[in-house]
Every structure is written in structure tokens, then in C-alpha cells.
Amino acid sequence: ELGPSDLCHVESMSHNPSGAGKINKLNAVILGDSLASEEDDLILPSAQFSQSALISSQQQYENMYKKSVDDPAGFWSEIASEFYWKEKWNPNEVCKENLDITKGQVSIEWFKGASTNICYNAVDLHVSAGNGDKVAIYWEGNEPGQDGQLTYSQLLDSVCQLASYLKEVGVRKGDAVIIYLPMLMELPIAMLACARIGAVHSVVFAGFSAESLAQRIIDCKPKIVITCNAVRRGPKVIFLKDIVDTALTESAKNNVSVDICLTYENTSAMKREETKWQDGRDVWWQDVVPNFPTKCDVEWVDAEDPLFLLYTSGSTGKPKGVLHTTGGYMVYTATTFKYAFDYKPSDIYWCTADCGWITGHSYVTYGPLLNGASVLVFEGAPNYPDAGRCWDIVDKYKVTIFYTAPTLVRSLMREGDEFVKHYSRKSLRVLGSVGEPINPSAWRWFFNVVGDSRCPISDTWWQTETGGFMILPIPGAWPQKPGSATFPFFGVQPAIVDEKGKEIEGECSGYLCIKKSWPGAFRTLFGDHERYETTYFKPFAGYYFTGDGCSRDKDGYYWLTGRVDDVINVSGHRIGTAEVESALVSHPQCAEAAVVGVEHEVKGQGIYAFVTLKEGVPYSEGLRKSLILTVRNQIGAFAAPDKIHWAPGLPKTRSGKIMRRILRKIASRQLNELGDTSTLADPGVVDQLIALADC
Numbered sequence: 219e220l221g222p223s224d225l226c227h228v229e230s231m232s233h234n235p236s237g238a239g240k241i242n243k244l245n246a247v248i249l250g251d252s253l254a255s256e257e258d259d260l261i262l263p264s265a266q267f268s269q270s271a272l273i274s275s276q277q278q279y280e281n282m283y284k285k286s287v288d289d290p291a292g293f294w295s296e297i298a299s300e301f302y303w304k305e306k307w308n309p310n311e312v313c314k315e316n317l318d319i320t321k322g323q324v325s326i327e328w329f330k331g332a333s334t335n336i337c338y339n340a341v342d343l344h345v346s347a348g349n350g351d352k353v354a355i356y357w358e359g360n361e362p363g364q365d366g367q368l369t370y371s372q373l374l375d376s377v378c379q380l381a382s383y384l385k386e387v388g389v390r391k392g393d394a395v396i397i398y399l400p401m402l403m404e405l406p407i408a409m410l411a412c413a414r415i416g417a418v419h420s421v422v423f424a425g426f427s428a429e430s431l432a433q434r435i436i437d438c439k440p441k442i443v444i445t446c447n448a449v450r451r452g453p454k455v456i457f458l459k460d461i462v463d464t465a466l467t468e469s470a471k472n473n474v475s476v477d478i479c480l481t482y483e484n485t486s487a488m489k490r491e492e493t494k495w496q497d498g499r500d501v502w503w504q505d506v507v508p509n510f511p512t513k514c515d516v517e518w519v520d521a522e523d524p525l526f527l528l529y530t531s532g533s534t535g536k537p538k539g540v541l542h543t544t545g546g547y548m549v550y551t552a553t554t555f556k557y558a559f560d561y562k563p564s565d566i567y568w569c570t571a572d573c574g575w576i577t578g579h580s581y582v583t584y585g586p587l588l589n590g591a592s593v594l595v596f597e598g599a600p601n602y603p604d605a606g607r608c609w610d611i612v613d614k615y616k617v618t619i620f621y622t623a624p625t626l627v628r629s630l631m632r633e634g635d636e637f638v639k640h641y642s643r644k645s646l647r648v649l650g651s652v653g654e655p656i657n658p659s660a661w662r663w664f665f666n667v668v669g670d671s672r673c674p675i676s677d678t679w680w681q682t683e684t685g686g687f688m689i690l691p692i693p694g695a696w697p698q699k700p701g702s703a704t705f706p707f708f709g710v711q712p713a714i715v716d717e718k719g720k721e722i723e724g725e726c727s728g729y730l731c732i733k734k735s736w737p738g739a740f741r742t743l744f745g746d747h748e749r750y751e752t753t754y755f756k757p758f759a760g761y762y763f764t765g766d767g768c769s770r771d772k773d774g775y776y777w778l779t780g781r782v783d784d785v786i787n788v789s790g791h792r793i794g795t796a797e798v799e800s801a802l803v804s805h806p807q808c809a810e811a812a813v814v815g816v817e818h819e820v821k822g823q824g825i826y827a828f829v830t831l832k833e834g835v836p837y838s839e840g841l842r843k844s845l846i847l848t849v850r851n852q853i854g855a856f857a858a859p860d861k862i863h864w865a866p867g868l869p870k871t872r873s874g875k876i877m878r879r880i881l882r883k884i885a886s887r888q889l890n891e892l893g894d895t896s897t898l899a900d901p902g903v904v905d906q907l908i909a910l911a912d913c
């Protein structure tokens with residue numbers, strides 16, 4: 219799918235303003251001591267924090283890290299033994315892997331032959347250990363004052379009822395189930411119910427359009443789709459069931475028919491009488507599920523049996539079905555959660571991610587529940603009814619660990635400190651960031667204002683493919699540098715390689731790869747193992763290639779600098795430029811489109827689209843809106859271009875390849891840095907584009 223020659227230059231993609239690798243003089247501030255200022259490069263954990271932390275020193279981290287890479291099988295077996303396994307693995311075959319494509323098929327297996335069930339470990343075990351009355355899920359609705367909760371015992375009952383229903387309607391081990399739900403408690407319940415019976419869930423973010431949903435349904439052919447009729451998000455109502463109806467009609471045209479659409483009646487958004495209905499296919503959740511028994515036998519599955527499929531964007535138009543299996547993912551998400559947030563049983567944990575993305579899989583549902591944590595699930599929007607909502611929720615539930623994305627930090631930062639300071643936030647202990655590089659000024663605001671300079675920030679770098687955290691500062695162990703994801707997690711062996719795939723040591727910049735497998739790694743792309751190998755293992759033979767650029771400074775800290783392929787990261791949402799392009803060219807008046815990412819103050823990156831219209835079609839504001847609407851309808855609102863740049867032609871090489879490097883420079887108005895344009899088939903195109911930049 220991609221070779222090193224297709225990658226952008228790491229330097230040119232670097233939007234990390236932190237001056238990675240350029241730290242000459244280190245100024246330090248101790249956690250809780252004073253505000254971290256522009257001059258402070260190091261934030262040291264306080265003695266008080268470290269003393270009670272699970273990993274309390276660099277030395278302890280280093281000892282554990284060394285053990286994890288010297289003897290991965292021993293390290294992970296010891297941790298895995300803390301979980302319930304119906305049958306244990308063969309101690310001589312804890313991990314079998316081949317990451318080197320030149321030596322044969324790429325494959326990764328952990329704990330193969332052992333059997334377990336992740337739902338049993340995440341729910342039943344806590345109940346049988348006497349923690350059934352502990353709250354598993356706190357739920358906060360869109361409107362302040364609208365809330366609910368489930369203890370572990372109640373969660374078990376609810377999961378069993380749905381699992382019993384799914385079994386009754388014929389869902390079996392290995393069958394796919396699509397879940398298209400907003401952040402209701404029913405979403406983690408549905409994931410766990412599938413896992414309980416060995417069905418493979420595929421959660422589709424409820425912001426995806428009918429077309430995107432249909433594409434996923436056609437790919438994985440689920441027996442059943444689980445949804446709700448509508449949801450309120452901030453002041454808006456979104457009619458999810460209508461979207462599902464359209465998607466199911468579209469799938470049927472492609473000979474994929476779904477027998478059942480199980481629909482939760484979300485009464486606060488829409489009454490059932492108003493919901494469009496197809497008799498024989500559509501079933502109200504509330505009419506059937508509560509009638510099923512609250513006991514449901516667990517399906518013991520092999521550690522390598524699939525747990526879920528999650529579609530993500532790549533550098534072609536077709537989303538990739540990232541497949542995670544059971545045993546390694548279970549051990550990895552639970553362990554990373556525990557150490558990344560220094561988890562204590564008294565914690566109240568809130569991750570603002572939606573379960574439609576990997577963060578919601580690993581760190582709303584599985585990781586926290588496997589640890590027996592109390593997790594907050596929030597249905598609403600973080601700025602509704604105003605920009606203080608998050609801190610209101612933190613105070614209401616006494617949240618101790620708050621995990622979010624830089625885009626949210628930046629958007630709340632813009633609203634001013636008053637919204638934050640109005641609330642106490644004194645329960646907060648650890649903060650977390652994910653999804654994109656966090657720029658140092660947002661880091662400092664998060665640290666100083668939200669966390670009152672008291673809470674370490676776990677800046678977790680990872681991916682849908684990695685299943686769990688890969689590079690992060692373990693709180694209490696490491697001095698932090700604002701904007702650096704710091705050091706690798708146990709068992710993770712990062713390598714920075716150059717264009718030729720040669721590993722570079724010491725202080726350097728290059729392409730981020732990983733040398734060995736880790737238990738949470740994805741095992742394949744659903745139905746396309748070849749694409750798995752080509753995309754991730756071919757660019758640099760012998761390594762897993764992450765698609766990210768990275769620097770390492772003289773102290774060994776890692777600084778992620780963003781994607782180096784044709785994937786952009788908008789508000790922490792991963793979007794393939796090819797997906798947006800193919801949506802644009804489906805517009806009847808669009809001849810050609812090229813999309814690039816451009817720095818955006820709040821979203822991290824914005825979507826910048828160069829559009830060539832069909833012969834004779836005039837530019838107009840109406841057409842611009844209609845092009846944007848096409849993308850919203852085909853992918854989802856989150857993928858709507860921020861800018862349409864009219865392009866009479868696109869800069870292409872003589873062989874017809876679009877030179878995106880030039881488009882990126884035009885988009886970011888770095889017009890003095892266009893570089894060599896003489897190899898273009900028509901160099902005049904560049905001047906035309908510049909002339910139209912502000913039209």
C-alpha cells in the first residue's frame with residue numbers, strides 16, 4: 219500500500235513546536251510546587267505522589283522494562299497468571315511471532331492454546347470476589363441532572379440478559395455483530411455481551427454516515443445490528459435509526475441482508491411512536507432483552523480467537539478492519555491501564571473518548587473494567603450547556619483520573635480559565651492525553667489550570683492497531699517534558715529508522731517502528747492479510763511500521779511528530795485523505811480532488827481540499843457547501859473539509875502523480891518553501907493555485 223518513497227519527509231511533517239532534541243539547559247519544577255512555565259523543560263513527580271505510586275522511581279521502571287524485553291514470555295506470563303483462564307497456555311509457547319516479511323508470512327500469537335473469556339474477567343470475577351456492589355459504570359446524560367449507574371452485579375445481569383437474547387436469536391461464536399450506539403450504558407453492555415458468547419463486535423462510531431456504516435456492514439456481514447432510535451448531543455437530536463435504515467437498504471443492494479435491527483428506545487431523545495419501523499426486522503431492546511435470564515453461560519474461547527473488529531482509516535479509500543484477539547489484548551489493556559494512570563481501587567475514572575474508537579474499546583470498556591474500576595460514561599458534548607460541563611462532571615462524581623484529547627484541551631482553553639476555576643476539581647489526581655501530539659502550551663494549561671500543577675499528565679501514544687498504550691510517561695516514575703510521550707511501555711521496543719529502514723541510535727528523527735510484538739498487537743486486517751503485511755511490515759522489513767514520524771532527544775525521550783503517510787488527524791480522529799477525496803469526486807460537478815492536512819489551532823489538523831471542477835462549471839459558494847455536504851453524507855460530519863481551494867489543475871509529475879508536498883506548502887501558505895517545481899508536468903499550475911488561495 220505504501221513504500222518508504224511515498225512517505226513525506228519527517229522534517230517537513232513535523233508540527234511539533236517543542237524543539238525536540240534541542241533541550242540545552244533543563245529547568246525543573248516539582249509537581250504541586252509551582253506553575254510550570256515556558257522555561258520549564260522538566261516536571262518532576264513530587265515525593266508524595268511517587269511514594270504512593272505503583273511505579274515510584276525511574277529505577278523501578280527500568281528494572282521492569284529490562285525484564286520485559288529480556289524475557290517477554292516470562293514477564294507477560296507472570297502478569298497473565300493474575301487473570302482467570304479456563305485452560306493455561308503452554309509455557310514454552312507464550313509468544314510465537316514473525317514480523318519479518320522476508321522470512322515468510324507475518325504472524326503474531328500470544329497465549330495460543332489457552333482459553334479464557336474477557337467478559338468473565340471484566341465482570342463476573344469482580345462479583346465473585348465480593349465487589350458486586352461497587353459501581354462499575356456511572357452514566358451522565360446529555361442534560362445536566364440526567365444520570366444513572368450500574369454496580370458490577372447489575373452490569374453482570376444486564377450483560378447476561380443481552381447475551382442470552384443474542385444466543386436465542388442465533389448469534390454464535392465467531393459471528394459479527396455491528397453496534398451503532400452513542401455513549402449510553404448499553405454500548406459497553408453490548409460489547410461485553412458479544413464477548414461473553416464469543417461473538418465478534420464491530421462498533422461503528424455513531425457519527426459515521428449511512429454510507430460509511432453500510433460499507434462496514436457489507437464488509438463484515440453481521441447477523442444483527444444494535445442501535446438506538448435517536449440521541450441528543452448538545453442541543454441537537456440525531457436520528458440514528460434513520461441512518462441505520464438507509465445503511466441497511468444500501469447493504470441489501472449489495473446482497474448483504476441483516477436479519478435483526480435491535481433498537482434501544484432512547485426516550486429522552488425520541489419516542490418509539492415517532493420512530494420509523496420495519497416489522498419483522500426491527501425489534502425494541504426494551505421489549506425483548508429484559509425478559510431474558512440474568513444468567514448466561516460463558517463461551518470459553520482460545521486466546522487467539524477474535525474479540526473485535528474496528529475499522530480505521532488508511533492511505534487508500536477503503537477502511538481497514540483491524541482485528542484484535544482475546545487473550546493478549548485482555549492482558550495488555552488491563553496492564554497498561556493500571557500503570558499509565560497509577561490506578562487505585564478508590565479511583566473514579568473518566569475517559570472522554572467514544573466507544574466507537576479504539577480509546578473507548580481499550581480504555582472506557584475493557585482496560586478499566588478488567589481492573590474493577592468505576593468508569594464514567596458521558597453521553598453529551600463537553601461544551602454543553604457551557605464550557606464548564608467537564609469540570610462540573612468532575613466535581614459531581616469526584617473524578618480522580620481524567621483522560622481526554624488535546625483538541626478538547628485546546629478548545630476549552632480558548633474559552634478562558636474562569637470556566638475551569640469555577641469548579642473545585644480537587645478530586646483530580648492524574649490527567650491523560652491521547653490521539654495527537656499535545657503542544658506544550660496546551661500541555662501547560664492542562665497541567666497548571668485544570669490540574670492545579672498537582673497532577674501528572676499521561677501523554678499516551680498508541681494506535682488502533684496497537685490495542686493499548688505504547689509510549690507514555692508512567693506517572694510517579696519519570697520527570698515529564700511537556701509535549702513528549704516520554705518512554706516505551708513494558709515490552710515495547712521502539713526503533714527510529716531512516717528512509718532506508720536502517721535503525722538510528724541516540725538523538726535523532728525518523729520513522730517510528732516497533733521491533734518485537736506485544737500482547738495487544740492486532741493480528742490481521744479482516745479478510746485481507748496481504749494488506750496487513752504490505753501496509754505495516756513491508757515498508758521497513760523486520761519491523762512494524764507505525765506510520766508516524768518521531769524524534770528522540772539526548773535524554774532518550776520520544777517526541778511524536780505526526781503521521782508521515784496520507785492519513786490526517788483531525789481532533790484526534792484519524793481520516794484517510796483518500797477517503798475524503800473519493801467522497802469529493804463522487805460529487806457530479808467535481809473532476810478531481812486532492813486533500814492534505816493543515817495545522818489547525820483547535821483540531822490539531824484541519825482538512826484542506828483542492829478541488830478541480832468539471833469543464834465549464836463555475837465556482838460558487840453554493841457549490842462549495844454542496845461539496846462539503848457530500849463529504850458529511852458519505853463519511854460523517856467530523857470529516858467535513860475546513861477549506862475548499864478551487865484548483866484549475868493539480869501539480870503533477872510527468873507520470874501523473876500528484877505532488878502533495880507542494881499542496882501542503884500552499885495549504886499552509888509557506889509559499890517560499892515550495893521547493894523544486896521544475897519536475898512538474900505543468901509548473902504554471904502552482905501560480906494559478908496561489909492566485910486562487912483566498913477565493
Ligand code: PRX
Nearest residue numbers: 652653654655677678679680681682778792
Ligand atoms: O499519529 C498518531 C496519533 O494518532 C494515530 C493513531 O490514531 P488512531 O488509530 O485513531 O488511535 C487514536 C487513539 C490511540 C497515531 O498514529 N496519536 C495518538 N496518540 C498520540 C498520537 N500522536 C502523538 N501523541 C499521542 N499521544
